[in-house]
Amino acid sequence: KAGVTQTPRYLIKTRGQQVTLSCSPISGHRSVSWYQQTPGQGLQFLFEYFSETQRNKGNFPGRFSGRQFSNSRSEMNVSTLELGDSALYLCASSSGTATDTQYFGPGTRLTVL
Amino acid sequence: DQQVKQNSPSLSVQEGRISILNCDYTNSMFDYFLWYKKYPAEGPTFLISISSIKDKNEDGRFTVFLNKSAKHLSLHIVPSQPGDSAVYFCARPTGANNLFFGTGTRLTVIP
Secondary structure (H helix, E strand, O other), X not given: XXXXXXXXXXXXXXXXXXXXXXXXXXXXXXXXXXXXXXXXXXXXXXXXXXXXXEEEEOOOOOOEEEEEOOOOOEEEEEOOOOHHHXXXXXXXXXXXXXXXXXXXXXXXXEEEO | OOOEEOOOOEEEEEOOOOEEXXXXXXXXXXXXXXXXXXXXXXXXXXXXXXXXXXXEEEEOOEEEEEEXXXXXXXXXXXXXXXXXXXXXXXXXXXXXXXEEEOOOEEEEEEO
């Protein structure tokens, strides 16, 4: 079974631009969660989608948004990029219940200049 | 209020010896915890989990212990191998598919 894939793996943007990251979950998984990892804040939950609906949202500004498609693939978008948005963005997929194991992709390293 | 807390940012252990990584947690109605391992530039990899109906769960070289009275869990790796060198995170669900992660402990296994 193929794992979680994320594209692109690396991205460089400048302040004020927007960016879209993509995540393809493990086949059969309907839940996709997004996390941000930074040296200062660690691993923080952004949001989770299940069957095309956002079920949970972390404490991030509205510049961070996402969506999920009918095939469970998910995208996250960050608008008006700030230097502090430089981070490793990780997505994880699971079947959808709280005790299901979340399987992570390799992440997208975003650098904002 | 931090849901899980890892107080040791780093740990060094000789190859073949035991590694013990610790995690404290705050009150919750649902005690279920996970350990993930993370190499640089990769996503976290699930290692082992434990729920409050158990006080121990074992998988090969990895054992997690849960002390509910002390609100403490620990991950034991025996014997430690150089390939175990990574950052280890404890985590707990705070909602449907929403994991709260500790700050991580960097384990270095010295050959």
